[in-house]
Amino acid sequence: MDSLVESxxxxxxxxxxxxxxxxxxxxxxxxxxxxxxxxxxxxxxLDAALEDTLAIFGDDILYVDKFDWTGRRWxxxxxRKNITYDQFLKVEERLQSPQYVIPTARRTSxxxxxxxxxxxxxxxxxxxxxxxxxxxxxxxxxxxxxDMEDNSGAGVAVLGNATAENLFxxxxxxxxxxxxxxxxxxxxxxxxxxxxxxxxxVDNQILMPLKKFFSLYGASSRIVINVKAGGTDRLDExxxxxIGVMRQVRSLAPGQEDDFAINTQQAxxxxxxxxxxxxxxxxxxxxxxSFLVGSIGIMNIMFVSVTERTKEIGIRKALGATRSSxxxxxxxxxxxxxxxxxxxxxxxxSIGAYAVSSWLExxxxxxxxxxxxxxxxxxxxxxxxxxxxxxxxxxxxxxxARLDPVEALRSE
Amino acid sequence: xQLTESVRMAVRSIGANxxxxxxxxxxxxxxxxxxxxxxxxxxxxxxKVDDQLSAFGRNSFILQxxxxxxxxxNSRYRNRKDITLRQALEFKRRMTSAxxxxxxxxxxxxxxxxxxxxxxxxxxVYGTDEGFLLNADFSIDQGRGLDPRDVQMRSNVxxxxxxxxxxxxxxxxxxxxxxxVNGQPYTVIGVFNAKGAxxxxxxxxxxxxxxxxAAERFFxxxxxxxxxxxxxxxxxxxxxxVGQAVGILRxxxxxxxxxxxxxxxxxxxxxxxxxxxxxxxxxxxGLFCGSVALLAAGVGIMNIMLVSVKERTREIGxxxxxxxxxxxxxxxxMIEAVTxxxxxxxxxxxxxxxxxxxxxxxxxxxPPIPWTWVGVSIASCTxxxxxxxxxxxxxxxxxxxxxxxxxx
Numbered sequence: 044m045d046s047l048v049e050s051x052x053x054x055x056x057x058x059x060x061x062x063x064x065x066x067x068x069x070x071x072x073x074x075x076x077x078x079x080x081x082x083x084x085x086x087x088x089l090d091a092a093l094e095d096t097l098a099i100f101g102d103d104i105l106y107v108d109k110f111d112w113t114g115r116r117w118x119x120x121x122x123r124k125n126i127t128y129d130q131f132l133k134v135e136e137r138l139q140s141p142q143y144v145i146p147t148a149r150r151t152s153x154x155x156x157x158x159x160x161x162x163x164x165x166x167x168x169x170x171x172x173x174x175x176x177x178x179x180x181x182x183x184x185x186x187x188x189x190d191m192e193d194n195s196g197a198g199v200a201v202l203g204n205a206t207a208e209n210l211f212x213x214x215x216x217x218x219x220x221x222x223x224x225x226x227x228x229x230x231x232x233x234x235x236x237x238x239x240x241x242x243x244x245v246d247n248q249i250l251m252p253l254k255k256f257f258s259l260y261g262a263s264s265r266i267v268i269n270v271k272a273g274g275t276d277r278l279d280e281x282x283x284x285x286i287g288v289m290r291q292v293r294s295l296a297p298g299q300e301d302d303f304a305i306n307t308q309q310a311x312x313x314x315x316x317x318x319x320x321x322x323x324x325x326x327x328x329x330x331x332x333s334f335l336v337g338s339i340g341i342m343n344i345m346f347v348s349v350t351e352r353t354k355e356i357g358i359r360k361a362l363g364a365t366r367s368s369x370x371x372x373x374x375x376x377x378x379x380x381x382x383x384x385x386x387x388x389x390x391x392x393s394i395g396a397y398a399v400s401s402w403l404e405x406x407x408x409x410x411x412x413x414x415x416x417x418x419x420x421x422x423x424x425x426x427x428x429x430x431x432x433x434x435x436x437x438x439x440x441x442x443x444a445r446l447d448p449v450e451a452l453r454s455e
Numbered sequence: 456x457q458l459t460e461s462v463r464m465a466v467r468s469i470g471a472n473x474x475x476x477x478x479x480x481x482x483x484x485x486x487x488x489x490x491x492x493x494x495x496x497x498x499x500x501x502x503k504v505d506d507q508l509s510a511f512g513r514n515s516f517i518l519q520x521x522x523x524x525x526x527x528x529n530s531r532y533r534n535r536k537d538i539t540l541r542q543a544l545e546f547k548r549r550m551t552s553a554x555x556x557x558x559x560x561x562x563x564x565x566x567x568x569x570x571x572x573x574x575x576x577x578x579x580v581y582g583t584d585e586g587f588l589l590n591a592d593f594s595i596d597q598g599r600g601l602d603p604r605d606v607q608m609r610s611n612v613x614x615x616x617x618x619x620x621x622x623x624x625x626x627x628x629x630x631x632x633x634x635x636v637n638g639q640p641y642t643v644i645g646v647f648n649a650k651g652a653x654x655x656x657x658x659x660x661x662x663x664x665x666x667x668x669a670a671e672r673f674f675x676x677x678x679x680x681x682x683x684x685x686x687x688x689x690x691x692x693x694x695x696x697v698g699q700a701v702g703i704l705r706x707x708x709x710x711x712x713x714x715x716x717x718x719x720x721x722x723x724x725x726x727x728x729x730x731x732x733x734x735x736x737x738x739x740x741g742l743f744c745g746s747v748a749l750l751a752a753g754v755g756i757m758n759i760m761l762v763s764v765k766e767r768t769r770e771i772g773x774x775x776x777x778x779x780x781x782x783x784x785x786x787x788x789m790i791e792a793v794t795x796x797x798x799x800x801x802x803x804x805x806x807x808x809x810x811x812x813x814x815x816x817x818x819x820x821x822p823p824i825p826w827t828w829v830g831v832s833i834a835s836c837t838x839x840x841x842x843x844x845x846x847x848x849x850x851x852x853x854x855x856x857x858x859x860x861x862x863x
Contacts, residue, residue, distance in 0.1 A: 067758040074751040078744070300576070325737075329744035332489050336482040336748045340755035343478040347762045 046368055047375070054376040057348070065380070068344045072384025073391070075337030076424055080392040082330040083420050085412070086323060088400075092411035093315060099237055099245055100308040101178070103275050105285060107134075107268040111304035113314045123302045125265040128257070130292045134268060137288045141281050142273030143177040145170060148256050148264040155249065156222045157210045165206060166248040167223060169256025169264070175201075175234075177271050183207075185217045185232030188252055196254035200228035204236040205246035223249065226259060278307070337384070338435040345377050345439035356443055357451025370444040377436025378429055385428035392416055457786075465791040468763070469798075475759060480799040482755050483839075486748035487803025487832045488810070491825065493741025495811020497734045499822035504730050506820055514554075514690045515590065516697055517721040518546075518704055519682040535717045537680035540670045542707050546683060549703050553696055557586025557684040558666050562673055567615075567662055569623040569634040578619060579661045580636055582669025590684050598630040598645030601665055605644075609667040613641035617649035618659035636662055639672045651819070697722070742831070749835060752799070753843040760792055760847035771851055772859030785852040792844025793837055800836035804829055 058065040106112070109123040131146040138144055148169040155162045175187040184207075188199050200221060207216050207230075216230045228251065237245045257264065272281040282305055289303055349356075356369055393416055400412040469476040520535050543558045550556055562580040566573050581587060584606045588594070596617070605612055613636065620629050629643045641664060650658040666681070683704075687696035697720060710717055764771070771784055808824060815822040 063761065064758060067754050067761075071751045071754040071758075074747060074754065078747050325740075329489055329493070329741065330747070332485050332744060333748040333751050336485050336751040336755065339478050339482040339485075340751065340758065343475060343482075343755060343759055344762075346474060346478075347759070 046371060050368070050371045050375040051379065053372055054379045057352075057376055058379065064344060068340055068380055069384045069387065071337040071340035072334075072381055072428070073337075073388045075334035076385050076388035076428060077391050077395075078330045078333050079327065080388060080416060080420065080424055081395065082326050084392065084396050084416055086326055087417055087420070088412035089322075090319070091413070093319075095411070097308050097311055100311070101271070102308050103272040103278055104177070104307075105270040105272065105278075105282060106306040107270060107285060107289060107303055108306060109265065109303050111310075112306040113310050120304065124293075125263065126268065126293075126303060128253075128262055128264075128266055131266050131268050133292045134285075134288050137291070138270070138281075138284060140272070140277065140284050141270045143173055143269070143271040145174050145177055145269040145271075146253055147174070147267050147269060148253060148260075149248075149267075150256075150260055150264075153224050155206070155210065155224075157219060160210055160212075162206065162209055164247075165223075166244060167256065168248050168250050169253040169260075170250055171253050174250065174269075177269065178237075181235050183233040183235045184215075185230070187232055187250075193252040193254060196252055196258050198226070198228050198255060199231045199252065201232040201234060201250040202230055203234050203246045203248040203250075206249055207233040223251075282307075334431070338381070338431045341377055341380055341432065342435040342439060345373060345436055346442070348376070349373060349439045349443040352443075353446060353451045353454040356446050357448050357454065360446070360448035361452060366444040369446075370440045373440030373443050374433060374436045377440070378432035381428040381432030381435070382425065385424050389416070389421060389424065457783075458790075461787050461790045462794060464787055465794045468767075468791060469795060472763075476795065479752075479756060479759055479795055480802060482752040483749070483796055483799025483836060484803035484806060486745050486752050487800045487836060488745075488807045489748055490742050490745030490832045490835075491804050491807025491828055492810040493745070493807075494738050494825040494828035495808055495822055496814040497738045497741075498825050499811055499815040499818060499820055501727075501731065501734055502815070502822050503818050503820045504727060513723055514687045514693050515684060515723070516687075516693070516700075517682050517684050518700060518718055519721065520680040520718055522719045522721070536708070538683065538704075538708075538718060539679060540666065540674070540681060542704075543681040543683055545707050546700075546704055549707070550685070550700055552688075552699055554686045554688045555586050555589070556686070557584055557590050559583040559587065559590075559682045559684060560666060560669060560674075560679065562669070565637045565662070567619055567623065567634055567636050569632065572623055574619065574622050574660075577660055578636075580669065580673070581661060581663045582666040582673070583663060584666055586684060586686075587663055590686075593650065594648045596646045596648045597628065598643070600645055601663065606665045606667050609671060610665055611639070611641050611668050611672075612644045612665065614645040614647060614663040615643055616647050616659040616661040618657055619662060620646045636664070637673070641668075693722070738828070742828075745832070746835065749839050753839040756792060756795060756840070757843040757847060760788065760844055761850070763791070764788065764847050764851040767851075768854060768859050768862040771854050772856050772862065775854070775856035776860060781852040784854075785848045788848035788851050789841065789844050792848065793840035796836040796840030797833065800833050804832060 100106070107126065109126055110120045128146060131144075135144045135146075150167045151164070153163075153165050153167050155165045172188055172190045172193040175182070182201075183204060185201070187201055188197065191197075192199055200223070202210065202216060210216065210221065211219065216233060219230050221228050221230060228249075234246075234250070270281060270285055272278045285305060286301065290301065293302055295302065359369065396412070396416055397414045400414040403412060518538070520538055540558075540560075547556045547558065560582040562582070564576045565578045565580045566576045567578050568574075581591075583601070585601050585603050588600045593600075595614070598614070600614055601612070604610075613634070615623075615629060615634075623629070623634060624632065629646050632643050633640050634643060635641070641662070647659070647661075647663075670679075683700075685696065685700050687693045701716060701720060704718060705716065708717060774784065775781075811822045811825075
């Protein structure tokens, strides 16, 4: 222990004796670690944004549709028969295990007006009255439509958060009349904000009773059945039951392929996993090169340091220093350089991360980047830089430790 | 004369301290590798796409319902009507200024059977005509390809891909045999040469039949939209031919004047532009990372040059004493720094190009040498050498010869 403290003291003395050199070596390490940390920070921000986007789907909801949402066999799925409302009714009746079974139908790019404000490309969703309960039941304002309104096909509408903001920039939307492609609706509620950077379409929609949707666009619209399992642990069970029931309802013979797809959050996650892996790999590898360069700089300067101090090593050895204490002396010097570099880099990236994320939030309302470097990354950066210090220091240190004291003392 | 002398001295002093020089070179090479390696890898990807595109032909374009790639909002083309066989045939009749016109409709995931053996449901069935061979860059291994008569007569004949051949006819000739495609009998008239896989996807799991036959047998069941592949007489005539083709197809589909096209025109350029936009970002990212690494390497060079100046104080003193000017000393150390950097750049370029070649070998393409990026890295290395070499060189040039000579 004593020898470690002694070594650290000696390392600091050696570094301050040659300030310019120490500063430059540290600077190389700082550059390397800063860019790796910044990259890791940006990647984890993007990752969080992706996770948020995936969370919109809900981790225990199955979406039964004729299309596979990841786009697999799209050409073939296009020609499958729509899932109809009648089929939904049969599925709802036969499914035992799920918490909710909800039919949804949608139409895109409709034109919505309130007074002289007009929104194009709004999506209309026809859903049953349980829809909001399935999503957790919260409302930003007003209320969701009830069973009665659903069954009677009342002309009421619940606005997505962005739709409400765009259509009613200053006024309270509740109770106001809007027109969807000319058809009048009364606004009774506003959904909470759900979308993220990657996916804000859920906030740009208008929800209406499914019966009303049918009366406007026909009862043969393509239905997507939302099946909420009520817990991720029950997802598989519910999935198998749903597939079985769907096959019965769609009258598929044994051996025939499914003519529908069960879409889940997991499918998207799996699909993005490879891309994520590549982005992470390429990003960290390329930035890691700078770190490598920084540590080569340390190694180089440690060699110089050992050469210059050959006489000192000889004297220490002559006075009884062992090989291991010489080794420790130079190793500690390298590790101190690396740790110092990583500390400075941490300060720089922390300030940078805070500045960039708050600037993005202020100027563009983008809040996916965290203003802080995640602690796990900080820990990792420190550990890795200590490790790299050891690696970059060990060969020069070993060289110093092996010097023959007689030869070393004689060196000029 | 003086310059060659300086360069020779620089090389000698680099050689005198091999370990130190080696590590410095390595750090520069790493930065350059990031720039050139990424650019070469991107070049390989682009070459691959280009390869695929030139098979399609520089003077060809496609008219079809859906765009080649689509993201997000698809409302613009979701409700478009299919391009029907009738429209496509009418187009072929009216469009007289093209070199060739070929119609294609693809049905994915078909099952092909012969003598009790059936394939997985992953065979693509192309309903097409005699133009397919040229447009899709296939060649015939055995038998023959489709000819105009097959299309006219709605013959139930098929040309099969190499993978289908090996699966169903491992030990016999396929030509003349009758197989079924999703239950419909077809006589095999030819077998394609194998093209191999691209990005893990086999290109040989296909069956090609006359489009008229496909229309009769499959179109009720599956998608019916037809892609029209038009080949202009020359690259120069491409724009004009596109204009005519769009006019004719608009007339056939009854698009009103002033309304948008209700179909897509896909040219070579539109595809490679989309891809080029994407790869450009990767190359820029490589440049950014490489530059940061070079910056770190530059700091390292400055450090090691300072050490070098200090160690050679006596030498500098001697040179000054026998008449070297401050300028001579400055040049000497500047040239040493720049030479180090450029040597490092050469090594980095070598490794980077090798990386690109490896990437190219992986996707079976010869990548072009990214000369621009090679130039960029040599220039930036020279720049790094100058910027980080100047301070140590200046310090060396300013040494007082008397003090320097006395230095131990």
